[in-house]
Amino acid sequence: MSAADTTLRAGLEAVMREAMQLARQVPPEQAHKKAHQDYVTEVDMKLDRFLETELGALTPGCPVLSEERAVTHAGSLERYWIVDPIDGTLNMMSGLPFYGIAAALVDRDGPQLAAVAAVAQDEVLIAERNQGAWLNGQPLRLPKTPPLLIVLSTGLLDHLMQDDNAQWEGIRAIGKIRNLGAQALHLCGVARGQFAAVASVEARVWDEAAAGLILREAGGIWQSRADRADWTDPTALMAITKQYSVAADPASAAALVPLLPEAFSLTAGPAGTWPPT
Template sequence: MVVAHTLKEHAIQMADIASSSAMRFFRGSLGVEFKLDESPVTQADKAVEAEVRSYLNQHFPEHGVFGEEHGQEAGDGRHMWVIDPIDGTRSFLSGYPLFGFLLAHLVDGQPQLGLVGMPALNEVYVGVIGEGAALNGEPIRTSQQKRLDQSILYVNEGDKIHRDHLDLFNCLMQAGQTRRFAYDCYPHALLAAGHVDAVVDYDLQPYDYLAVAPLIAAAGGVMTDWQGRALTLESDGAVVSAATPDLHADLLKLINT
């Protein structure tokens, strides 16, 4: 059996591989395709995932793998690695440095390890349930903010929330002390490190949120779906992250009013 700290070391190694691979393409000449949902995919997405899968096949051949670009390999049914090679492809292809690499390890369907790598920033956030979280090897924790009206609130995918949940969008525009619009994984990583207090996000895929949830939990925060349920491969992709249980409860009340 592979122990948790060994998995963490392997995850950090894969983040290094993914970062080197992505940065070979960043702000260069990219071949871009569009999926059926019109989201872009670049040569870089495919290259990063291929290199990480190769590492996993070498070191964990019995484990399952689920990646954004190359689908799912079942493995032993207990262990699953979930990969988003470039979270924020639109950022990546436009030269914006806030794209990430996401990696989760699930045991019996439950996320136990989560990693957020930020290749252009040289930052690697990693958390293991029961062991805490770190940024580039230094321990991190969420803030102790309990009050929504005093919080730093990020609204991810605000255009989609505005389109599909206008009343909620209007409520969010009145919430928090400081509000920012954003996309992708970085606001959640900043929450794990104590800089952001809450993030409301929407229309995500499992490879978008399964790495972030254990990172935030290991750092002392809470991340669930909009109904307060734990995140799994089957979640609907509407999520909320908060630094404390009290703040999380207030956000759930706002979302479900």
């Protein structure tokens, strides 16, 4: 790892800690409805502007794209940031302490450097491709014993409960089902040993890009249809909806393969392997 890489990683952590402070200072009451049960608040917008400025200063000339700004580029980008100013906006609005801030520096191979800030817990998780993952500066690795909780998205829950009772019962036999409403923190929860697996049919690339790299570098599996797309075409990448994604520790992934074959038929990205070795 070069001195420049270390400096950039330290700069990213500093930006995320400042972003957490800003998130705590701005009241979330002023909210606008984007879609059914989907909101944007003044916190989202202020953090969006803050991250655009500060991340842009870390990497001059590197665009900063986000969930809150529909940015269209006529052509490819070799390097850019993709951010989610607040992951779990409805949780934040409701006073639930499970929401975060996510940022990933992306190149043609996918997420290269990533950070997720858990605001209520005052924690920052960082990962660098092929270099490892850290939680508040300490190395982060999956625990040896998988936990007993599994996170399923509401869309996937609807499908399993209506259409395939065998799949539903099989997954329930592996672990108890939860959904806490913040996908980046769900994936980070796998990385730190809180959840055995996370499966979704509606997560967007800004929800998962940063946390997916953190999980891989901690020793876990992350696969998604967005990760198989062309990372140099962010306009198309950010338009992908209803995508299958799965994140898990290797032992739980092995148990879930026959139950979620659509997800595990995907090929993992550069830092992930399947089957686990």
